[in-house]
Amino acid sequence: MKGFKNHPYIPNSDVETQNEMLREIGLNSLEELHDEVPESLKLKENMKLPKAFRSEYELKKHVERILKKNKSCSDYLNFLGAGCAQHYVPAICDEVNSRGEFLTAYGGEPYNDHGRFQSLFEYESMVAELVDMDVVNVPTMDGPQASATSIRMASRITGKKEVLIPEILDKEKFLIIKNYCSPDISLVEVKYDQETGYMDLEDLKGKISDNTAAVYFENPTFVGVIEPNGDKISQIAHQAGAISVVGVDPSSLGLLTPPPQYGADIVCGDLQPLGIHMNYGGGQAGFMATRDEEKYVMEFPSRLFGLAPTSVEGEYGFGDVAYDRTSFGHHREHGKEYVGTQSALWGITAGVYLATMGPVGMRELGEGILQRSQYAIEKMNEIKGVKGSYFNSVSFKEFVVDFNESGKTVEEVNKELLNRGIFGGKDLSNDFQNLGQCALYCVTEIHTKEDIDRLVNEIKEIVEGC
Structure with a gap:
């Protein structure tokens, strides 16, 4: 178009330019672009926006000043987890996932992008080895979506519409699962043993029925408890014709028995x-991971990469497995679930991590986390009025610290810790009121003995007033 005052690839707000563009598409005003929007929804006044910055430099300085108000885990010592934990990230992970051929190749079709296909195949293979399964998907958006999708897969496989889930579950994850399963799948909560934190097997037996599609449980649980009755839970599920779905923390699987066992x-x-x-x-x-059985494979909504024969006899390449079952396959309306752009880049990153660590590295990772968390629990027990673990069981990475007899609320303790440069544990008093004043603490391989000792000493001063 002629007469442009600004560069054609920069958004134009010049009135003369706008008018020329409107004439080109046969309109008289910008409002005509939105005639379909009801008048009741349109803002009739100017937005209360701050004064515009005159340069990119001024805008950058302004944003930097805002960001400096935040305190990150680089500034403070962090013991928060509850679904997102601070682990060490090897430099090679960032190096690989920032390469242009991976960073920008978020899509790809069956006829191209074979390098990314191989990378995701390798990722799937290593996760499959870690969890002792055959088939692994291209990543979902996050862990809660994976849990929710696994439950829907189980419902489609069994044709049933009821799922049993643990009462002691991350409340945000529960809401995601509930939203994802609505309106046709009902969720029934199974109680937990108040002393150990294990799933209550008698309550499970009383609630499971012929209508149950799946029993979903986690190991370790949301509060870090290692569930020793996984085989019994799965057996109860199978006897009722239900599927056993297990949520795991992959950092534990170099140490703990993989769920299929x-x-x-x-x-x-x-x-x-x-x-x-x-x-x-x-x-x-x-x-998500399953056995290599058609009834499971065909219910994955997201992409699966496998080895496929090429036009050259004896030669194999990497390609989509059962591509038509996806929502972006040839029959979109027949897709198992809608799947948009997924987190393939993070799958490649996880593959790099697993390749770097190897089986021995993953075992050492698990052992290190377990030892650190047990040390933290023991030291917490030395504080008057504090129990290092609310539950009488073994915990991995996360554990519930009991402040009920300390005379302090978790909110008060966390506020004091924050003043001392420490992020304390997640306050559980709202989500799990029956636990009273308890907090979920997280210890990983990044925490040194000095870090844990500092935390314990600070809590001791806060609680005992020393």
């Missing part, structure tokens, strides 16, 4: 512990 049919979890930085509003991914 205690009866899991579908395994799911969050990939964030595998080389992915904590990010507010991003940097999350989830996975």
Whole structure:
């Protein structure tokens, strides 16, 4: 178009330019672009926006000043977890996932992008080895979506519309699962043993029925408890014709028994512990895994990459498996579920992490986390009025610290810790009121003995007034 005062690829707000563009498409005003919007929804006054900055430099300085008000985990010592934990990210993970051929190749079709296909195949293979399953998907948006999708898969496979889930579950994850399963799948909560935190097997037996599609449980649980009755839970599910779905923390699987060995049919979890930085509003991914059986494979809504023969006899390449079952396959309306752009980049990152760590590295990771968390619990027990673990059971990475007899609320303790440069544990008093004043603390491989000792000493001063 002639007469442009600004560059054609920069948004134009010049009135003369706007009018020329409107004439080109046969309109007289910008309002005509939105005739379909009801008048009751249109803003009739100017938005209360701050004065515009005159340069990019001024805008950058302004945003930097705002960001400096935040205190990150680089500034403060962090013991928060509850679904997003601070792990060490090897430099090679960032190096690989920032390469242009991966960073910009978020899409791709069956006829191109074979390098990315191979990278995702390798990722799927390593996660499959970690969880002792055959088939793994291209990542979901996060762990909760993976849990919700696994439940819907189980419902489609069994044709049933009821799912049993643990009462002691991350409330945000519960809401995501509930939203994802609405309106046709009902969720029934199973109680937990108040002393150990294990799933209550008698309550499970009383609530499972012929209508149950799946029993979903986590190991470790949301509060870090290692569930020793996985085989019994799976057996109860199978006897009722239901599927056993287990949510896991992949950082535990170099140490703990993989779920299929205690009866899991579908395994799911969050990939964030595998080389992915904590990010507010991003940097999350989830996975699902099953046996290589058609009834399971055909219910995956997201992409699966496998080995496929090429036009050259004896030669194989990497390609989509059963592509038509996806919502972006040839029959979109027949897709198992709608799937948009997924977190493939984080799958590649997790693959790099697993390749870097190897089986020995993953075992050492799990051992280190378990040892650190047990040390923290023991030291917490030395504080008057504080119990290092609310539950009488073994915990991995996360554990519930009991402040009920300390004379302090979790809110008060966390406020004091924040003043001392420490992010305390997640306050559970709202989500799990029966626990009273308890907090969920998280310890990973990044925490040193000095870090844990500092936390314990600070809490001791806050509680005992020393």
